[in-house]
Amino acid sequence: MTVFSLPGPILLVLLLPLLFPLFRSRSARKRKSMLLELLPVLLYCVFLLLALVFHGGCGLCHQLPETGLYLSLSFGAVILCYLAALPEEERRSPAPFLLPAMTTLSGVVFLQKDHSNLFAGGGVLAGALCVSSLLHGGAYPGAYLRSFPLRLGLSALVIGALSMFGEPRLSTPGFLLAVLLASVLLLPAPLPRRTEKVLFPGFLRTDQALFVCLPPLLVFHLLRGIPAKAAIPFWPILFLGILTALSGLLFAKTALFVEELADGLTAAGTGFLIAGFLTFLPEGRNGALFLALLLPLATALSGLSLSFLSQRFRTRTFQGLSALGTNVEPLRLAFLLGAFQGMSLPVVGGLLGEWLLLKAISSVSVGVAVLAVIGVFLTFVLVVERARTLFSGESVSRLSSSDMILASEVLPSEGWALSLASLFLLALDLIGSLGLIAGG
Amino acid sequence: MYSELAVLLPSLPLFGGGLLLLVDWLRPSGHSRRAYMSLGTTAMAFVLGVWFLVHVVSSGPIFCTLPFHLPGLTDPPRWGIDRLSGVMILLITGVSAVVQTYSLRYLLSEPGYGRFFALIGVETGILLFLVTSQNLLLLFIFWQLMSLGLSLLMSHNRLRTNSVMAAHKTFIIHRIGDAFFLVALLLAERMFHTLDIQRMAALLHDSPTLVSQGSLMGMTLCLFGGCMAKSAQFPLHGWLPDTMETPTPVSALMHAGIVNIGGFLMNRTSLIFAHSPMTMHVVFIAGFLTAIFGSSTMLTQSDVKRKLGFSTMGQMGYMTMECGLGAFSLAVFHLIAHGIFKATLFLESGMGIHIAREDPVLPRGTAIEPLTPEVFRLSRILPAALVTLVLPLVILLGAHQLAGIHLSREEGTVVFLFFSWVTVSQAAISLTRARMFDSFTAAVPWTVLMVLFVFGYIQAAHRFNIFLYPDPAARSLFFASGGVGWVLFTPIVLLITGLIVVGWGVSLLRGVRGEIVLPAWVLSRQEALYLFFLNRGMLEFFVSHRLIEPFDRLTGRLRSLLPGREA
Structure with a gap:
């Protein structure tokens, strides 16, 4: 049986995350068990991982695209971390339903094998993001700028319209530009989306999971839809990709609130991967896939650690949080692990993914590659600067010393979220550094 | 096995x-x-x-x-x-x-x-x-991990803002070098389609016209950019003197080991550098500027560890000059010797500072009136002057007559001689300041010892050169590439010799006759020059106020253009 061009058993696996609200309510009624609560999404990830491992040997798994499996698994892992960190007390939040539903939908879209369905699926997912922004914004009135759902809707329309054209047209510069513009509209920066009036931790985390972590994967999915056989690299398009990256960097550089750092850096990374992919070289595609998978996990890890820190000290500004993380060792470690990605350091920073992207860009234009290297350097400076501000030096806090000791301890839910994100990130980087992630 | x-x-x-x-x-x-x-x-x-x-x-x-x-x-x-x-x-x-x-x-x-x-x-x-x-990419991976490890070591005590700031600065400056290194990797991969160092050298050896001189120069200069940051070459030296903020053992490890890694990379890729003579000249000039700046700034600093930091910078300049002249093995010889003596000095300084902090009698009587002029004695300064001035003559004659080295044919030997002279002159000046040459009686054995040391140095350096680069063709390629030709080399050596002779003459006249023989325009610039070096070349001021602050203002203005937020 095939539904949405997916085999029935696979569709059942993809529906697993929808059981999360049920398990969450059961877990809340009985003794709180994080493992039980997360079981549906955990099983979803395990099944996808098994499908990826046995991709060559199993007939059912072989029907699924390898790249799609990577993308679905990456988003599943990210959502797993965010679900672990969802606060109990925010009853009005639609996150327990919204996040699993988006996981299922993204799985269905990413696992489409038919090339002609890629843009249509991308359009559906962008539309779903637009609906999510309305739902989430509805639960927290005044949280989003009015322009935000509009730009997501516009992006969905553009992508939907592109899906109607045939392959030859999709490889012309005009259409590449349209894909690029639709992608930029999806990005969390440099265009703002929040009013900063709603400050509930649950709201901010769900917002990050949906509108910061998903866009890089969706953008990569859209880029896959561009036919490679007729495509030729155009350096102005690469330049636009790098320009997007630099504008994201500018957003992160001028960030006042900790969440804005993740917004800017994710946008910067996505601009970089767009430029690398649009070289249409194997290195560019592989590097872009590697980066697309790493970015959401790195955002989850560093974003969640900053979110936990700001929740402890009741402030969201960098200035307010200055040196307050020095004594919270686990959060410091988690932030650094996530931030290494921004520093593009080897072993934990996706250096070799960036190397592939730079190699591909330099084959088309050395000038654009030099610009990209400057961007990589500026990202590094920014991340190091932020890490130093938040996690070193003598803290000046109004908390008493006993409260500081309490603040330095990590709650079980926080531990789960950070451990899962670290584990996935390190595993992914190791696999990618050994050259085992290829596709796109 | x-x-x-x-x-x-x-x-x-x-x-x-x-x-x-x-x-x-x-x-x-x-x-x-x-x-x-x-x-x-x-x-x-x-x-x-x-x-x-x-x-x-x-x-x-x-x-x-x-x-x-x-x-x-x-x-x-x-x-x-x-x-x-x-x-x-x-x-x-x-x-x-x-x-x-x-x-x-x-x-x-x-x-x-x-x-x-x-x-x-x-x-x-x-x-x-x-x-x-x-492999250059593999090397680059460890190159970056080294920076990360160093930064973690330097910020070992996270509560000390100064050491964290120093670690932060070091990491960023190293990263500037890494950006150059990364561009070099991209260029090398484009040109050679491999990053295996031996294969790249073999390709260049088999067909030297495989890549254009311009491309090769661009690649090697970017590679040198990477070395500059790690080896504290001017103007990427700002991180090194700040290591005084870190624990003394970290300073020792850094000055004795990590800072030498730039020299190592130049040696590792020497067979590629040697095919780009223009890069070799740039390397020499960068090393020369670093040596002058580092040594001059060292003289103006009062903090012991910072003084040692600038001394390391000067030595790194010498090491780079040696590479620029084609004496790659001498650079390794130099970095080993420097590594050992600088580690000793740093570890000693740590103990010295520790003892000084606990000694209630400090400062001692002699240091109470530092402005009191000392009585000049010719016997104190003359032996050192003679060593510095006469030694080159002894070396030249000795090398020519006794060792049978024909200087006109062996440009590399001249480089060795020149550096041994510089080393011995430095030792002589240091000993003069430490009052080891207080009398002619003490000076004679010291002078003899130094002459022996010079010949030992030359012999050791020569043997080390053969040990490290057994292939005579490679050795001659290095010196041919780094050489500037006798037409330019002779005036440079004469100019430097003249400067040293004039310097000693001025000091001697000032000491004997008590008169200042320098022209007024030189004296008027002396104070400005002193302040310039005291403030470490005003480089940090320039970077902070002329680069970072305008950049921050610009980014703030650009952000204000976006909707939803004021700058």
């Missing part, structure tokens, strides 16, 4: 450090016994290093191909120990073991005692992997 066993060598300190890190994380303790996990494995690596060096000298280098591909490269990366790696392994493990032994008691009551040793062990392992990598 040797190649499999050789992989163990860099893994040893890495394993020791990693294990200690894990143990310390699980059960933190400040007991010194734990430190032996890292120290022991480092010492074992040193012993193994001696064994492998002997094996490499007798049976040739050990190479192995790693069982994986790095992304984007067709060849699997190679790894191995040759003579250069063997020598560097001994230097790194030796200095690391000494520094760790010193730290056993020095840091005993410090928080994070175990973590410190773990980090040193890991950093030593990374350095060993770096010097044994035969």
Whole structure:
């Protein structure tokens, strides 16, 4: 049986995350068990991982695209971390339903094998993001700028319209530009989306999971839809990709609130991967896939650690949080692990993914590659600067010393979220550094 | 069998450090016994290093191909120990073991005692992997990990804002160099389609016109940019003097080991550098500027550790000059000698400062009136002046007549002679200041000893050159590429000699007759020059106020253009 061009058993696996609200309510009624609560999404990830491992040997798994499996698994892992960190007390939040539903939908879209369905699926997912922004914004009135759902809707329309054209047209510069513009509209920066009036931790985390972590994967999915056989690299398009990256960097550089750092850096990374992919070289595609998978996990890890820190000290500004993380060792470690990605350091920073992207860009234009290297350097400076501000030096806090000791301890839910994100990130980087992630 | 066993060598300190890190994380303790996990494995690596060096000298280098591909490269990366790696392994493990032994008691009551040793062990392992990598991308990976390890070591005490700031600055400056290195990798891959260092050199050797001189120069200059940051070359030197903020053992490790890594990279890629004479000249000029700036700034600083920091910078300048002249082996010789003596000085300075802090009698009587003029005695200054001025003549005659070295044919030997003269002159001046030359009676044995030292230095350097680069064709290629020709070389040597002679003459006249013989326009600039060097060339002021602040203002203005937020 095939539904949405997916085999029935696979569709059942993809529906697993929808059981999360049920398990969450059961877990809340009985003794709180994080493992039980997360079981549906955990099983979803395990099944996808098994499908990826046995991709060559199993007939059912072989029907699924390898790249799609990577993308679905990456988003599943990210959502797993965010679900672990969802606060109990925010009853009005639609996150327990919204996040699993988006996981299922993204799985269905990413696992489409038919090339002609890629843009249509991308359009559906962008539309779903637009609906999510309305739902989430509805639960927290005044949280989003009015322009935000509009730009997501516009992006969905553009992508939907592109899906109607045939392959030859999709490889012309005009259409590449349209894909690029639709992608930029999806990005969390440099265009703002929040009013900063709603400050509930649950709201901010769900917002990050949906509108910061998903866009890089969706953008990569859209880029896959561009036919490679007729495509030729155009350096102005690469330049636009790098320009997007630099504008994201500018957003992160001028960030006042900790969440804005993740917004800017994710946008910067996505601009970089767009430029690398649009070289249409194997290195560019592989590097872009590697980066697309790493970015959401790195955002989850560093974003969640900053979110936990700001929740402890009741402030969201960098200035307010200055040196307050020095004594919270686990959060410091988690932030650094996530931030290494921004520093593009080897072993934990996706250096070799960036190397592939730079190699591909330099084959088309050395000038654009030099610009990209400057961007990589500026990202590094920014991340190091932020890490130093938040996690070193003598803290000046109004908390008493006993409260500081309490603040330095990590709650079980926080531990789960950070451990899962670290584990996935390190595993992914190791696999990618050994050259085992290829596709796109 | 040797190649499999050789992989163990860099893994040893890495394993020791990693294990200690894990143990310390699980059960933190400040007991010194734990430190032996890292120290022991480092010492074992040193012993193994001696064994492998002997094996490499007798049976040739050990190479192995790693069982994986790095992304984007067709060849699997190679790894191995040759003579250069063997020598560097001994230097790194030796200095690391000494520094760790010193730290056993020095840091005993410090928080994070175990973590410190773990980090040193890991950093030593990374350095060993770096010097044994035969592929530029693999080397680059360890090159960056080294920066990360160094930054973690420097910010060991996170509560000390100054050391964290110094670590931050070091990391950023190193990253500037890394950006150049990355561009060099991209260019090299485009030109050679491989990043295996030996293959690149072989391709250039077989067909020197394979790549254009412009492209090769661009690539080698970018590679040199990477070396500049790590070896504190002007203007990427700002991180080195700030190491005074870090624990003394870290300073020692940095000045004796890590800072030399730029010189190592130039040596590792010497067969590529040698095909671009223009790059060699740029390297020489950069080294020359660094040596002048570092040594001059050192004279104006009052802090002992900062003084040593600038002294290291000057020495790194000399080392780079040697590479620029084609005397690559001399640079390695220099970095080993410098590594050993600078480690000693730093560890001594740490103890000295520690003792001075606890000594209630300080400052001593002689230091109370520093402005009191000393009585001039010719016997104090003349022997040193004679050593500096007469020695070159002795060297030239000795080399020509006794050793049978024909200077007109051996440009490399002249380079060796020149550097031995500079070294001995420095020693003579230092001894004069330390009042070792107070009388002619004391000066005579010292002078004789120095003459012997010069010939020993030349012999050792010459033999080391043959040891490190046994291929005579490679040696002559280096000197041919780094040479500027006798037409330019002779006036440079004469000019420098003239400057030294005039300098001594001025000092002598000032001492004997008590009169200032310098023209007024020189004197008027003396104070400005002193302030310039005292403020470390105003470079930090320039970077902070002319680059970073305008950049921040610009980004603020650009952000204000976006909707939803004011700047």
